[in-house]
Amino acid sequence: MSETLAAVEALKKAYPGVAADAFRGQQRLVAPAAAAHDVLRALKEEHGFDFLADITCVDYLDYPGAADRYGVVYVLVNTATSARLVVRARVNDPEPTVRSVVDLWAAADWLEREVWDLFGIRFEGHPDPRRLVLPDAFEAHPLRKDYPLQGHGERHNHPVVTRENEEQYPG
Amino acid sequence: MPLTPEIPPGDLRRDEPRAYLWTLNFGPQHPATHTTLRIVLKLDGERVVDAMPEIGYLHSGFEKLGEHLDFNQYVTITDRMNYCSAAANNVAWHMAVERLLGIEVTPRCRYLRVIAAELSRIADHLVCNGAVGLDTGAFTYFVYAFNPREPIYDIFEALCGARFTTSYTRVGGLAHDATPEAIDMIRLFLREFPRTLDDMERLLDRNRIFVDRTKGVGVLSREEAINRGASGPIARASGVARDLRRDEPYLGYDEFNFDVICATGGDCYARYLVRMAEMRESLKIVHQAIENLPGGPVNVGVGERTALPDKRAVHSTIEGLITHFELSMTNRGFEVPCEEVYSAIESPSGELGFYVVGDGSPRAYRARTRPPSLVHFSLFPHLIRGHRLSDVVAVLGSLNVIAGELDR
Numbered sequence: 001m002s003e004t005l006a007a008v009e010a011l012k013k014a015y016p017g018v019a020a021d022a023f024r025g026q027q028r029l030v031a032p033a034a035a036a037h038d039v040l041r042a043l044k045e046e047h048g049f050d051f052l053a054d055i056t057c058v059d060y061l062d063y064p065g066a067a068d069r070y071g072v073v074y075v076l077v078n079t080a081t082s083a084r085l086v087v088r089a090r091v092n093d094p095e096p097t098v099r100s101v102v103d104l105w106a107a108a109d110w111l112e113r114e115v116w117d118l119f120g121i122r123f124e125g126h127p128d129p130r131r132l133v134l135p136d137a138f139e140a141h142p143l144r145k146d147y148p149l150q151g152h153g154e155r156h157n158h159p160v161v162t163r164e165n166e167e168q169y170p171g
Numbered sequence: 172m173p174l175t176p177e178i179p180p181g182d183l184r185r186d187e188p189r190a191y192l193w194t195l196n197f198g199p200q201h202p203a204t205h206t207t208l209r210i211v212l213k214l215d216g217e218r219v220v221d222a223m224p225e226i227g228y229l230h231s232g233f234e235k236l237g238e239h240l241d242f243n244q245y246v247t248i249t250d251r252m253n254y255c256s257a258a259a260n261n262v263a264w265h266m267a268v269e270r271l272l273g274i275e276v277t278p279r280c281r282y283l284r285v286i287a288a289e290l291s292r293i294a295d296h297l298v299c300n301g302a303v304g305l306d307t308g309a310f311t312y313f314v315y316a317f318n319p320r321e322p323i324y325d326i327f328e329a330l331c332g333a334r335f336t337t338s339y340t341r342v343g344g345l346a347h348d349a350t351p352e353a354i355d356m357i358r359l360f361l362r363e364f365p366r367t368l369d370d371m372e373r374l375l376d377r378n379r380i381f382v383d384r385t386k387g388v389g390v391l392s393r394e395e396a397i398n399r400g401a402s403g404p405i406a407r408a409s410g411v412a413r414d415l416r417r418d419e420p421y422l423g424y425d426e427f428n429f430d431v432i433c434a435t436g437g438d439c440y441a442r443y444l445v446r447m448a449e450m451r452e453s454l455k456i457v458h459q460a461i462e463n464l465p466g467g468p469v470n471v472g473v474g475e476r477t478a479l480p481d482k483r484a485v486h487s488t489i490e491g492l493i494t495h496f497e498l499s500m501t502n503r504g505f506e507v508p509c510e511e512v513y514s515a516i517e518s519p520s521g522e523l524g525f526y527v528v529g530d531g532s533p534r535a536y537r538a539r540t541r542p543p544s545l546v547h548f549s550l551f552p553h554l555i556r557g558h559r560l561s562d563v564v565a566v567l568g569s570l571n572v573i574a575g576e577l578d579r
Contacts, residue, residue: 023510024270051397054541058528063536064509073526075513079397082418086513107400110549133227133578142235149239
């Protein structure tokens with residue numbers, strides 16, 4: 001735990017704009033989107049956080065007291081000491097973008113694709129930036145808070161492919 | 172909305188000059204995928220040059236539903252994620268919620284949750300190893316593996332009334348306390364299951380055909396396992412000695428005596444052996460939990476105001492009545508901080524985490540699932556390249572990908 005605290009303090013010194021707090025024994029870092037990649041690389045290469053457990057996102061559209069629209073969440077683990085650290089990058093409209101960490105962890109590939117798919121956060125430098133779970137023609141990002149639970153009617157507008165018109169829809 | 176007029180660009184495009192390569196569509200409805208997922212394979216004769224997984228056939232928007240159902244209602248959705256081990260998902264979800272709310276569950280509840288999670292680990296490993304056996308030609312083994320799931324589901328039926336989709340946990344406790352009959356059934360299972368396990372090991376561990384088809388197939392090195400986010404039996408079969416039950420003890424796992432099973436091979440055979448050995452460790456844990464099962468209440472007290480009190484307390488005490496009232500009224504309920512928390516358990520297939528954000532309402536503002544299946548399925552192209560077409564089913568089976576959890 002003390003090593004994690006030391007890592008957090010070192011990063012706060014090295015990168016202005018990085019803040020840290022803890023909740024129920026869980027250490028957390030908040031970084032601006034521009035510094036997120038550098039912070040994560042430092043955590044991996046200098047402080048032993050070699051395992052990326054998860055990348056996800058939270059849309060703070062109507063969250064009480066939120067200043068930023070999105071928070072991209074990275075959950076890191078140090079496999080030697082089992083220490084855990086949650087890093088959050090603050091991202092905002094109109095072009096929510098953060099640098100991809102696929103160059104640091106191969107595990108980020110699908111996790112970042114999923115965040116792009118469901119939240120519309122662009123990951124700069126991602127080698128294969130396609131949607132993951134939704135069809136490629138889908139236009140919305142349904143886990144955003146301004147997307148209704150029952151959808152915008154995408155299913156109803158979907159073309160019906162029959163034997164007569166299937167040439168129009170290859171693939 | 173128009174459909175995209177071209178096939179999405181992927182790894183397959185790189186091989187265009189080699190026009191003689193075959194493209195084979197595997198799934199989404201193929202008996203050997205065991206679940207709804209699709210892989211586009213690029214073949215050079217029988218050798219797999221590349222594989223492009225396509226997922227999303229079972230995407231049902233669970234995380235969106237999690238923002239519209241309250242903390243107790245959502246447990247029914249977690250059943251449907253990894254449906255082979257529903258009780259482990261229930262435990263993971265409510266552990267995350269309780270961490271957010273700051274609730275400490277009672278010792279009896281902890282032990283019963285451990286028993287449920289470990290029994291579902293045995294059931295999950297039986298399905299996974301049974302399917303690997305089935306796909307590599309060992310049909311008898313598959314039947315041996317599926318048979319002991321029956322008493323496990325009987326135990327779940329006795330514990331919570333449901334066999335498959337258990338919905339066993341509640342915020343601050345469990346849906347039902349364990350009855351003496353259920354405990355007797357668990358004791359009987361502990362006595363009888365090791366014999367089946369011996370049979371299974373004798374059937375397949377040294378079976379020449381099975382070993383030939385799984386040894387050296389789909390090798391994952393230790394560095395790759397960490398870099399690619401592998402967890403659970405898959406990481407341990409590659410020599411990563413990481414088990415959340417030991418490394419980040421939750422539910423009092425540090426009170427139990429068990430071994431973390433590891434192997435160094437990193438291939439399908441090592442993953443099979445790790446799962447076989449883990450079932451014995453789970454039996455050890457269940458045995459210790461059932462013999463030291465603490466007495467006392469299974470739900471937290473009325474002071475915490477999170478679990479519904481039993482009917483006797485409602486009818487005979489003022490605190491019980493008030494708690495029941497407060498929890499039943501839609502404008503009352505839990506006191507939730509505006510905070511976010513990540514909590515993970517060692518589920519049968521790996522690290523199953525929930526990232527829960529609270530905003531003061533009795534519903535999660537965000538209920539993220541960290542699914543082990545998703546991360547493990549992304550390993551698939553890496554593991555299969557260079558192997559033969561018949562190895563696809565062995566590798567796929569050994570990854571234990573469950574589409575309900577993969578797509579959510």
